[in-house]
Structure formats: structure tokens, C-alpha cells
Amino acid sequence: MPTLEHLRREVWKANREIFRSGLVTVHAGNASGIDRKRGLVLIKPSGVDYDSLRPADLVVTDLDGRKVKGRYKPSVDLPHHLYLYRHCPEVGGVIHTHSNYATAFALLGRAIPAYLTAIADEFGDGIPCAPYVDNQGDHIGEAILKHKTRAPAVLLAHHGAFTFGETPRDALKAAVMLEDVAKTCFLALLLGKPEPLAAEEARKWYDRYHSTYGQEK
Numbered sequence: 001m002p003t004l005e006h007l008r009r010e011v012w013k014a015n016r017e018i019f020r021s022g023l024v025t026v027h028a029g030n031a032s033g034i035d036r037k038r039g040l041v042l043i044k045p046s047g048v049d050y051d052s053l054r055p056a057d058l059v060v061t062d063l064d065g066r067k068v069k070g071r072y073k074p075s076v077d078l079p080h081h082l083y084l085y086r087h088c089p090e091v092g093g094v095i096h097t098h099s100n101y102a103t104a105f106a107l108l109g110r111a112i113p114a115y116l117t118a119i120a121d122e123f124g125d126g127i128p129c130a131p132y133v134d135n136q137g138d139h140i141g142e143a144i145l146k147h148k149t150r151a152p153a154v155l156l157a158h159h160g161a162f163t164f165g166e167t168p169r170d171a172l173k174a175a176v177m178l179e180d181v182a183k184t185c186f187l188a189l190l191l192g193k194p195e196p197l198a199a200e201e202a203r204k205w206y207d208r209y210h211s212t213y214g215q216e217k
């Protein structure tokens, strides 16, 4: 069983990489991971700049949000991460960003259809967008769950994006790929009117990517 310190390193890396990849600025956004065996979540502390963030700064909480370890307060988005962990047993890592291109679609309340094979690969039929919700209680968590598909990302209108995966690294990959495809689609929409791939075509790309792509584990 991986140790909590291993997960701490993974969650710290995910936070560092969303900053390095330009998906977040200063201290906005956050990445978390869960240790299911121990029932513990590690998340970025609230308002701490990424460029000074150390692994030891991450906050450890239980699934009810009670702090178990750490000198800082956890991210204010902790309840949304916890909601996903409580309701989606397959999720092991969650990332929240306001990355520019993905959030441009979110601002307009627009889902991103499977315009590109790269979208079909990672996200299947496209990236859904939930209508605007406020930051109270479980509203964000509920909106994400209501609009969640097999895609590892949901846009939130007027707000940003949540991505998730089996591990913090998977959630990071989804966050980076989301912004990459959103940028391409944004540019194409400036040039003309792209057509989404037919559902049958999108399925072929998704199936190949989720069966034979990459190296054996």
C-alpha cells in the first residue's frame, strides 16, 4: 500500500504542475488526492502561493473535512473535492482551475463537443458544462455530479473547470489536456464553424485510447 507520504508527493506535484503549465495563477485553483484505505485527503492550503508551496504545506483532512494534519487552513474548495470523493469511489485525484481557454467556454455556459480526435480520446463525447451555481454548501459538488459523464472533466458556467481521475496525476493530465483542446477549439471557432465528430467516430477514438494506447502497466 502506498504511504501517505507518497500521496503527499503526488498531490504536491499535481499542484506544482498546474502552476507550471499556466493553468492557474498566484494561488488560485487547487489539486487534491485521497488515500482511500486511510480515509484521508491531501489538498492545497488556502491562499498559499504555488511558487512557495512545499509538500509539508499540504493539509490533511478526513472525508468530513476535519483537519487531521497541517499548519494551514485547507483550500476553500475542499467541500467540492470531498463531495466528489464521497460520491465517486473511482476518483482518487481532483483538480480545480480557472484555466483561460476552458473557462472561456465555461463563461458562456458552453460544453465543448468532440470537435477533435484528441477530445474523443480523452473525454469521449465532449466536455460537459454545468449551469452556474453559487459556492454554498454542496451546490458545486452536486452540479458536477449531475453533469458528469465518462469525461474526466466538467466545466462550471461563469467559473472554471474541475477535472478528476484515478490518481492526482490522472486529474492533472485531464486538466492539461482540457486546456489544450479548449485552446484549439477556441481558435477554430474564430476561423469558422467546426463540426463535432459523429458519435460513432468519437467512440472509435475513445475505445482505442482506453484499450490499446500507451505501454503495459
Ligand SMILES: [Zn+2]
Pocket (backbone or CB within 6 Å): 029, 096, 097, 098, 159, 160
Ligand atoms: Zn474556482
